[in-house]
Amino acid sequence: MNASKETGARMKKKSKTVVKDKWRKGLEISVLSVPALIMFLGFVVFPIVMAAYYGFFKWKGFGSPTTNGTFIGIQNYITIFSDAEFRSAVLHNFIIVIGSLVLQAPIAILFALLLNQKMKGRAIIRTLIFVPYVVSEVIVGTGWSLMLQSEGAINAVLKRIGLQGADWISDPKIAMWTLLILITWKYIGFAVILMLAGMQSIPEELYEAARVDGAGFWQLQKSITLPLLGPTLRIWAFLSIIGSLQLFDLVYIIWGQYISSTAGTSTMATYMVREGRVSSNYGYGSAVAVVIFVISLVVALTYQKFILNRDLDGALTEKPSKSKNKSVSAVAEEV
């Protein structure tokens, strides 16, 4: 009743000043949204569009590409795909994508199951496993590369317990494993927190019913937790894949620009920086950026189409209504 009165009053007021109000509304919308739009279009969209343009030139980055560079059509792209180093970088990226999923998913689920048990100090554990995620890549890289040196702490510990150390960073047979383990160490906390949140949104009644039917602990996890964790797992995998395709910091810091290709850990992004920025071939670097973008986009869209849209309904691109309530409740829970 109250509400209808209010809207009635409001509509009356509105009809009086409807023209002025409309004009004013438009002004408010512009004032509030234009700054963000300018920033976003100027520093996110525009550079990506320019990358596509620069990619057609052989250009050192001075002046404009048309006057100081040479238009070479798709020559940059031909060079990229015929460069064995780029192809091996792509291969490394895909090894990292698969390796991260295969290594992190089971570990994260097991640890989340563990932390979902009733125990003392769980909040502290949850905080501590998150520390590697918060510490910057540079620090992680610097610290780990010191520990992984052939005369470093890791080999010393191994020696003490009677194991043979290894050349973790520069041996091409081992380096990729080292990188995968470091990635797992750095990002597992994030995965565990996600899985835990997913597990805690599974209704307790399901477990109770199954227990009444005589299901054991592992049976409960296998037939209730795992299937219902599906949406969380799929979102996490999406983020992990995108992150793996863009991987740069850790590799660049630990392996540097040049060792990474001989050690077999170079990625598309380290290749881009080395061939673009470091050697001032801005046309070529932009073309590499476009290739990375297209590869990531294709992978992301394929994943979304075949795996994610089962439960996401395109939350990243359209129809945000379904996912909204979920995220509000998640944020509100914390408040």
Add this chain to the structure above:
Amino acid sequence: MSSAVSYGRKDKNGYRKSPKNPWGNPVVYFISLLLIAICIGPVVYIILGGFRSNAQITNDPAGMPNPWLNKNYLAVLSSNTFWVELVNSVIVGLLTTIGVVVLSLMVSFVIARYDFKYSKVMYSLFAAGLMFPMTVAITPLYLLLRNLGLANTLAGVILPQIAFGLPQTIIILVPFLKTIPQELEEAAALDGCSRLGFFVRMVIPLSMPGVATTGILQFIGSWNSYMLPLFMLSDPSKYTLPLGVQMFSSQHSVDTASVLAFTSMSMIPALIFFTIFQKRIVGGLTGAVKG
């Protein structure tokens, strides 16, 4: 075992526990301790290593400080470089956070509360920004900022960081602002409050919890960011801490103890920040991702 069963029934905090826990508590604790050791071991190693001398580290790379030395830390604390870089990182982090939050709040308010033709398009545009990581844009971004005369300035790091921070923040804030009841806005309108007045007086205070979460995430992201400063900043006096750590470790590659001390000093502000806000950070991340 019997206590475990009773826990399973009571379950005050909403955490579940199977009545027949096949692991038994000691095993759970043991695995947890192992997990913690693996996670924070390297961090502790970096901090402890700063208290050792190079001779100690060479003789026993995995040992404890013996004796404890604080000269490495004192050297870092008395060096100009560290403080300059710390201040740069703080400036970049704060301005990025403020910029992202203010701009996102404004545009999220428009998307969430105004009824107009392009509101969905606008939302999709920003949401699509999640798919464009900085890696792809970084080369032309550098050229753009150089042409604007912003290469090698802190503004050249701050502005792109604000732009790239918008999508994530808007995605979190729009649904948050939509939950503010319509009746509240109508009541405010009856009391003679304009939409902008409603925004300033009601929306901003009400959205503080959501803003805090996203702001903290932005600050940590900025604090740790490496690729953008690497491209933009060439003058060491403009370096932020991540670049500083890298420069220090390549300049003092034989002085491992100092490198470890410098590294841990640059990590400690982030760790303190994390400890204070860990609930919001962890919650915000899961919230952002679940959305």
